[in-house]
Structures are given as C-alpha cells and as structure tokens.
Amino acid sequence: MRTITYREALREAMREEMARDERVIVIGEDIDGYGGTYAVTKGLADEFGRERVRDTPLAEEIIVGTAIGAAMGGMRPVAEIMTINFALLASDQIVNAAAKARYMFGGQVSVPLVVRMPAGGGAQRGAQHSQTLESWFAHVPGMKVVMPATPYDAKGMLKAAIRDEDMVLLIEHELLYGIKGEVPDEGVEYTVPLNRGEIRREGRDVSLITFSRSVHLCLQAAEELAKEGIEAEVVDMRCIRPIDLDLALDSIAKTNRAIVVEEGWKYYGTGQGIAALLYEYGFDNLDAPIGHVTGVDAPAPYAKNLEKAAFPVRNDIIDAVRRIMPQRVAR
Amino acid sequence: MRESDHDLLRWARIDARRLSLDVSREHLLRWYRQMLLARLVDDRLADLRAGGYASGGASCRGHEAAQIGCIAALSIGTDFILPYYRDLAAMLALGMPPRAIFLNQLSRGSDPISNGRMRPAQWNSRALNVISASGLVGTQTLHAAGIAFAARIRGEAAVALTFFGEGATSQGDFHEALNFAGLHHLPVIFVCENNGIALSTPQGTQMPVQHVADRAAAYGMPGVIVDGTDLLAVIATARDAFANARAGKGPTLIEVVVPRLATDAPDPRDPVLALRGYLLSRQDLTDAQDERLRADLGIMIDAALQEAVNAPSPDPATVAEHLFSDSGASSRKEA
Ligand SMILES: Cc1ncc(C[n+]2csc(CCOP(=O)(O)OP(=O)(O)O)c2C)c(N)n1
Numbered sequence: 240m241r242t243i244t245y246r247e248a249l250r251e252a253m254r255e256e257m258a259r260d261e262r263v264i265v266i267g268e269d270i271d272g273y274g275g276t277y278a279v280t281k282g283l284a285d286e287f288g289r290e291r292v293r294d295t296p297l298a299e300e301i302i303v304g305t306a307i308g309a310a311m312g313g314m315r316p317v318a319e320i321m322t323i324n325f326a327l328l329a330s331d332q333i334v335n336a337a338a339k340a341r342y343m344f345g346g347q348v349s350v351p352l353v354v355r356m357p358a359g360g361g362a363q364r365g366a367q368h369s370q371t372l373e374s375w376f377a378h379v380p381g382m383k384v385v386m387p388a389t390p391y392d393a394k395g396m397l398k399a400a401i402r403d404e405d406m407v408l409l410i411e412h413e414l415l416y417g418i419k420g421e422v423p424d425e426g427v428e429y430t431v432p433l434n435r436g437e438i439r440r441e442g443r444d445v446s447l448i449t450f451s452r453s454v455h456l457c458l459q460a461a462e463e464l465a466k467e468g469i470e471a472e473v474v475d476m477r478c479i480r481p482i483d484l485d486l487a488l489d490s491i492a493k494t495n496r497a498i499v500v501e502e503g504w505k506y507y508g509t510g511q512g513i514a515a516l517l518y519e520y521g522f523d524n525l526d527a528p529i530g531h532v533t534g535v536d537a538p539a540p541y542a543k544n545l546e547k548a549a550f551p552v553r554n555d556i557i558d559a560v561r562r563i564m565p566q567r568v569a570r
Numbered sequence: 571m572r573e574s575d576h577d578l579l580r581w582a583r584i585d586a587r588r589l590s591l592d593v594s595r596e597h598l599l600r601w602y603r604q605m606l607l608a609r610l611v612d613d614r615l616a617d618l619r620a621g622g623y624a625s626g627g628a629s630c631r632g633h634e635a636a637q638i639g640c641i642a643a644l645s646i647g648t649d650f651i652l653p654y655y656r657d658l659a660a661m662l663a664l665g666m667p668p669r670a671i672f673l674n675q676l677s678r679g680s681d682p683i684s685n686g687r688m689r690p691a692q693w694n695s696r697a698l699n700v701i702s703a704s705g706l707v708g709t710q711t712l713h714a715a716g717i718a719f720a721a722r723i724r725g726e727a728a729v730a731l732t733f734f735g736e737g738a739t740s741q742g743d744f745h746e747a748l749n750f751a752g753l754h755h756l757p758v759i760f761v762c763e764n765n766g767i768a769l770s771t772p773q774g775t776q777m778p779v780q781h782v783a784d785r786a787a788a789y790g791m792p793g794v795i796v797d798g799t800d801l802l803a804v805i806a807t808a809r810d811a812f813a814n815a816r817a818g819k820g821p822t823l824i825e826v827v828v829p830r831l832a833t834d835a836p837d838p839r840d841p842v843l844a845l846r847g848y849l850l851s852r853q854d855l856t857d858a859q860d861e862r863l864r865a866d867l868g869i870m871i872d873a874a875l876q877e878a879v880n881a882p883s884p885d886p887a888t889v890a891e892h893l894f895s896d897s898g899a900s901s902r903k904e905a
Contacts, residue, residue: 272770296740296776297707297768325706328741363625365689367705537890541626542677542686548886 240423246416248390249279249355251425252397253317257287260315263401264291266306267319268299276321277357277416303329303354307337307406310352315401320356322364323372323410330375337406338381353400357411358386359452359502360539361550364413369539369546371451371503373410374512377480383407384479385433388454390420392477395431407433410479412452436483438490442470445560446490448513449500450476453551457500460556469564479509487513488521498530498559502550505533527563532556584848589806595854601638601801602849605842606864608634608659610871611668615658615675624675627691630658632799632831635841636763637733638663639804640824643812644731650699650717652710652732655691656763660733664698668871672878679884686884687892699728708734708741711760715747718756718821729757729815736782736825737768745789748823752789755820759811762823763798765830786823798828799841 243251257263265283267275271294274281284292295301299320306316320326326333333354340348360369377384383405387393393411400407423429439454440461447457454475461471474490476482491497497517499510514529535549586593612631618624630637637660644651646664653660661671673681675690683694693702701717704710714732721728738744739762751758762782766773779785786793792814796807804826811822829839836843849855 269770294771294775297737297771298740298742300742301740328706363689365626365692365705366687368689535889537893538687540687540884540889541684541689542679542884544883544886545677545686545889548889 240421242419243390243422244416245387245390245393245411245418245420246277246279248394248420248422249397249411250281250283251422252394252401253280253283254286255426256315256398256401257283257291260401262313262315263317264293264309264314265317265319266293266295266309267302268295268297268321270294270319275319277411277413279355279416280319299325299328300332303332304336306352306354307332307350310337310350310406311340311348315351315353317353317355317401320354322368322413323356323358324368324370326354326356327372333376333406333408334379338379341405342381349404350406351404352406353397353403353409354406355397355409355411357413357416359412359414360534361414361502361546363541363543363546364539365541366538371501371534373408373479374503374507374509376408377509377512381405382480383433384410386410386412386451386477386479387431388412388415388451388475388477390418390422392431392437394422395429396433396477399430399433402430403433410451415452418455434478434481434483436477436486437475438486439473439475440471442472442494444470444494445496445498445564446472446474446487446494447498447500447556447560448474448476448487448490448517450479450509451502453500453502456551456553457556459553460560463553463557464560469560471560476513482513482516484516484520487517488524491517491521492524495524495526496563497525498532498556498563500532500551500556502534504536505531506536508533526565530559530563532559584800584802584844586802589802591802591806593802595852598845598849598852598854601642602845602855603863603867604638604659604663605634605801605845607668607867607871608638608662609842610864610867611662611671612658614672614871614875618675624677624690626689627658627675628656630656632765632829632839632841633657633763634659635801635804635845636761636798636826636828639801639826640731640733640759640761640808642805643808644729645727647699648727649729649731650701650714650721652701652714652717652730653693654702654707654710654734654738655705656735657693657733658691661693661695661700664695664700666693666695666698666700667874669874669877672875673881676878676881677883678878678881680881685892708738708743710734711738711744711747712750714758714760715751715756718751718758719754722754722756727816729759729812731759731761733761733763735768736762736764736766736773737771737776738762739782739785740776745785748786748789748791748821751821752791755818757815757818758821759808759815760821760823761808762825763828764825765828767830781825783823783825789823791821791823793823793825795825795827798826799839799844801841801845
C-alpha cells in the first residue's frame with residue numbers, strides 16, 4: 240500500500256485498463272491539452288496516443304453521443320465531462336439512448352461506457368457549476384451511478400466501471416481530487432463492486448447515511464459526537480444505483496436512528512429516496528424520525544459567505560444528531 | 571497544418587479612408603477612451619485575481635476593439651445585447667459603470683448585476699438591455715434568436731447582438747440559433763470573437779472549416795471576417811450588419827479575429843496601441859493628452875474600486891431569496 244491522491248487513483252485506473260484492454264479509449268474536452276479540467280487525464284495522450292485519448296470540440300453531446308456509438312461499435316470509452324452540470328447538454332444521449340438501449344432491443348445491445356464527471360459545490364463556481372445532480376440520472380431504470388469518496392474506491396470503482404457491460408456514471412467531487420488515501424501498489428489488481436456500500440466507522444447510537452464528499456464531513460462529525468458519548472456509524476452508500484439497501488437497513492437495525500447527509504438539495508433527491516426506502520423496509524427498527532441534512536434550497540450562490548451558508552458543514556450534522564437523540568434525563 | 575485565421579490578417583492597419591468611413595476626432599477620442607477604460611479596468615481585475623481577492627471572470631485584453639466596435643454600431647436602449655464572460659469592454663462601452671463591475675467581481679451585496687449571487691462576468695443590466703448569461707458556453711445564441719423573434723412579433727425595431735468565442739460554435743445551440751435566425755430572417759447579429767483557442771483547444775481541433783464565418787453559409791446568412799485589432803474595420807462591418815438587420819434582411823455572422831493578449835509586454839497586435847498610433851498619426855491626440863487621459867481614468871477607476879472594496883458582502887440570511895416572484899414558500903413550515 241501507498242498513499243496517493245484521488246486524482247492519481249483515477250488516472251491509474253485508466254492507465255491500467257488502457258494497457259490491459261485496447262478497446263479502452265478516453266474522450267472529452269481539453270483532456271489532452273489541459274490534462275482535463277482537474278488534471279485527471281494528464282499524460283494519458285502521451286502514453287497511449289492521441290487516437291485513443293481524444294480532445295473533442297466544445298460540445299458535450301459530441302462527447303457522450305459519439306462515446307455511446309463507439310461503445311455500441313465495440314469499444315470501451317471513458318467519457319469525461321468537465322462537470323456534471325454540462326452533462327445536462329448530453330442528458331438525452333445518457334437517458335434516452337444509453338440507459339435504455341439494452342432493454343429496448345430485448346437484451347441485444349450493450350453500451351459499455353463510463354461517463355466520468357465531478358459534481359458538488361463549495362469552490363465558488365456559482366449556480367450553474369456547483370450542482371449535485373446524481374438523482375436526476377439515478378431515477379432512470381437502467382442507470383448505474385456511483386460516487387466514490389476515497390482514492391481506493393475511485394480507482395477500484397473506475398476499473399470495475401470500465402469492465403462493466405453497461406453504462407456507468409462515475410461521479411467525482413471537485414473538492415476530493417486532492418485528498419490522499421491508501422491504495423494498493425500499481426499493478427496490484429483489485430476492483431470495487433458497483434453495488435456495495437461500506438461502513439466507514441462503526442457506532443451503536445445513530446447511523447449517518449451518506450455518500451461522496453459528505454462521507455468526510457460525517458466522519459468529522461462522528462469524532463466530535465464521540466466526545467459527548469454519542470457513537471455514530473458512518474455508512475458510505477457510494478453506489479447510488481443500484482443501491483446497497485441492506486447495508487443501511489442493517490445499520491439502522493443496530494442504531495435505531497438515522498440521519499441522511501448530502502450536499503445536494505432536499506426535495507426529490509437521493510437522500511429523500513434513501514429515507515423513503517428506510518421507512519418502507521426498516522420502519523420497525525426506527526426510534527425517531529430520520530433526519531436529513533442537505534444544501535439550502537436555492538441555486539449555489541457565488542459570494543463566499545453566501546456559499547458557506549448554502550452547503551452543509553460538520554456542525555449541521557452534529558445538530559441534526561442531537562435533535563433525534565433521546566433527551567438525557569437528569570438523575 | 572493549414573493556415574489559421576490568425577495568419578490571414580494584417581494586424582491593425584487602421585485607415586478610415588480605406589473604409590470610406592467618415593469619423594470625427596470627437597468620435598475617435600470617445601472610442602479610444604472606451605478602449606483605455608476597458609484596458610485599465612481589466613488590469614485592476616487581473617490584479618484582484620492575482621492577489622487572491624477575487625476569482626472568476628476572464629480578461630478581455632486584445633478583444634477591446636472587437637467589442638467596442640460592435641457596441642458603437644448599436645442603438646443603446648433599443649437593441650439587446652447577449653454577451654459572454656469575456657465582454658467587459660462591451661459592457662463598459664454600453665455605459666455599465668466600473669463600480670458595478672468591481673462590485674460584481676468582489677461579490678458584494680450591492681452588486682447590481684447579481685446581488686453577489688452569480689459568478690463574476692455573467693453580465694446583466696435591465697436598463698441597458700443586457701441579457702445574459704449562461705456560464706454554459708453558447709446557450710445565449712438561442713436567446714438572441716428568441717429576443718429577435720419576440721421583437722418581430724411585437725413590431726419593435728430591436729436588433730439582438732450576441733457575442734461568443736469560436737469554441738462556442740461547436741455547440742449544437744449555436745447551430746440551432748443560426749438555423750432559426752436564418753430561416754426567419756431575424757434581426758440578430760452573431761459576433762464570434764475568435765481568439766484562436768478555447769481553453770487549450772486550438773481552432774483546428776474545433777472545426778473542419780477554415781473560418782468560423784464559413785459556417786454561415788449553411789444557415790442562409792452572410793458570414794464576414796474582420797480584423798479585430800482594427801476598431802474602424804469592426805465598426806464598418808457591424809454597421810452594415812445592423813443596417814441589414816433593421817431593413818428586414820436578416821442575420822449576419824461576423825467573425826472578429828482577435829489576439830488573446832496575455833501579458834503586459836507591448837504587443838504589435840494590441841488594438842489599444844493600434845488606435846493610439848492612428849490617433850497620434852492624425853494628430854488627433856498628443857502623448858501628453860494620452861498621459862492625462864490615462865491618469866484621469868486611473869483616478870476614477872481607483873475610486874470605484876475602493877468603493878467596491880469597502881462595500882459589505884451579501885447578508886447570509888438572504889441566501890434563499892430571489893427564487894420566485896412570490897415568496898414561493900413551502901406549505902410546511904421548515905424546522
Ligand atoms: C457547455 C460548457 N462546456 C464547457 C464549458 C467550460 N468552458 C468554459 S470557457 C471554455 C472555452 C470557451 O472557448 P471560446 O468559446 O473559444 O471562448 P474564449 O474563452 O476563447 O473567448 C470552456 C470549454 C462551459 N462553460 N460550458
């Protein structure tokens with residue numbers, strides 16, 4: 240094991256898969272010239288050539304549409320969209336073409352495509368560049384949506400996604416690229432399944448059910464809560480669709496309390512979907528209403544102080560936990 | 571490698587007679603003042619970003635004549651402008667005060683463009699008919715076609731002027747906008763500020779045609795190329811396009827070829843220096859007058875900047891305001 244960044248982990252996944260399988264190609268805007276907006280694809284064009292690592296014109300529908308075609312035509316493209324916000328321009332291709340192709344043709348058509356893109360806010364990018372839109376896509380049957388929170392998962396999930404026979408949306412977070420974590424040495428084979436979550440911290444009192452960057456906020460909150468004697472379990476749902484519901488249900492069976500934590504908006508989002516499933520299948524195990532920590536119900540503002548007010552922080556999670564813990568009675 | 575548009579241009583040989591333009595000293599000095607103002611404000615914004623006091627926005631250095639030349643041809647208050655993030659010089663030439671630009675760049679609560687809500691340089695001014703502004707490249711071109719369509723329905727004289735880079739011409743939105751505007755002979759002027767590169771992508775990786783202007787043929791409108799370092803050439807081209815639009819002859823695609831000037835080092839392609847040289851050669855300006863003008867503008871700009879620096883940030887309690895025209899409140903009281 241060694242310690243590398245999330246960015247390096249993603250790059251290694253692509254390098255290893257490109258070396259392993261000639262069908263793997265990478266396509267996107269400024270992925271060669273700039274090495275990608277977040278420098279994830281840096282060096283790939285030099286190593287594998289500009290036929291396999293292709294800068295496109297400035298058009299997201301070119302990236303995804305042609306990648307779908309290439310996938311149908313026998314390749315294994317990894318498409319990079321600069322941010323999930325721009326994926327809306329290609330959403331017809333993602334939703335209407337790729338996600339349904341296998342079903343519509345009775346199982347005969349495969350679209351083994353990975354679409355990589357960062358989501359999330361907090362870096363002063365404004366309303367149109369800070370959204371967390373995974374639930375838009377995860378809503379659609381036929382969609383695989385994963386959101387790794389650690390370098391280990393980023394590499395293992397991207398490798399698994401490239402090998403998958405269906406389209407996978409791998410949603411990164413713009414504030415995670417620089418974080419470091421342990422990852423097996425280069426060349427040591429591993430993948431991370433695309434339908435399993437992970438317990439990041441064990442605890443008996445309350446389950447913090449979360450994904451992506453919010454995993455780290457929850458871990459920080461859990462450390463603080465431990466100081467007041469509350470042991471929080473941090474459940475990283477990392478696979479948004481298909482979802483590892485059993486993991487979350489087992490956790491609340493133990494803790495009987497849950498807070499769902501995400502930075503996206505409250506209404507009709509991933510967190511509400513998870514909470515509804517927990518009520519539906521885990522109601523008997525709940526001793527309190529499920530809490531929900533989310534971003535403010537507004538487009539992401541630009542001004543630093545407004546942006547701070549718009550996204551959840553560690554203390555929001557701590558407050559939410561305190562609200563649903565049993566009142567301690569003075570003895 | 572094929573020639574790029576940039577090789578085809580003979581930079582800045584400004585000459586009003588060659589263009590049969592009748593321009594007075596007064597006009598020339600007004601435009602020169604606008605060019606200098608844009609350059610000096612752009613410099614201050616660059617300082618703010620370099621010093622870590624602000625982020626976002628893009629430099630218009632090298633694009634000044636392209637933008638100001640088009641604004642010089644429009645009718646302020648009647649026509650509509652749909653800019654992109656690089657159009658600082660256009661905004662200043664329209665009359666947006668430097669104070670507004672600094673308040674916007676610093677995301678102050680009194681930022682008249684967005685109340686501190688939006689990224690800098692996504693311009694907006696109801697009073698000046700500036701309608702923007704998508705951070706997603708190219709979307710404003712369709713809005714321009716829609717505004718022109720609305721003006722036609724309402725029987726108004728408005729022309730819609732929209733700006734974008736050459737990278738934006740790869741987007742479907744751009745082609746759809748030209749198609750619709752061409753089909754209905756709408757009064758739209760599409761101005762591509764071609765600086766040859768989109769982030770890291772050169773024009774040759776962006777499109778298979780030699781010139782952005784070539785794209786116009788597919789949509790039944792003229793496509794014109796003009797040297798964007800020659801203010802007078804831009805003005806002459808833009809005036810023709812506006813005249814056609816107002817006469818019901820439909821849209822024009824103007825490709826203004828501009829340099830992207832990065833540094834402070836003097837550059838022979840600098841449109842500000844080109845106009846200055848022309849004014850000096852006509853004896854419409856002396857070195858001393860030029861110095862004086864720069865100093866006066868500098869004082870005015872620094873005062874505006876100071877005011878913006880002192881202005882307070884937005885009130886965080888207002889973070890969710892401005893979503894709906896009514897209060898839009900949920901029926902359930904939030905905890
Ligand atoms: C839909 C969309 N895709 C990608 C981007 C990221 N982006 C911002 S500016 C830019 C380059 C634009 O180049 P061009 O249109 O030539 O204008 P220039 O900045 O060169 O003036 C890109 C790719 C974006 N803002 N919107």
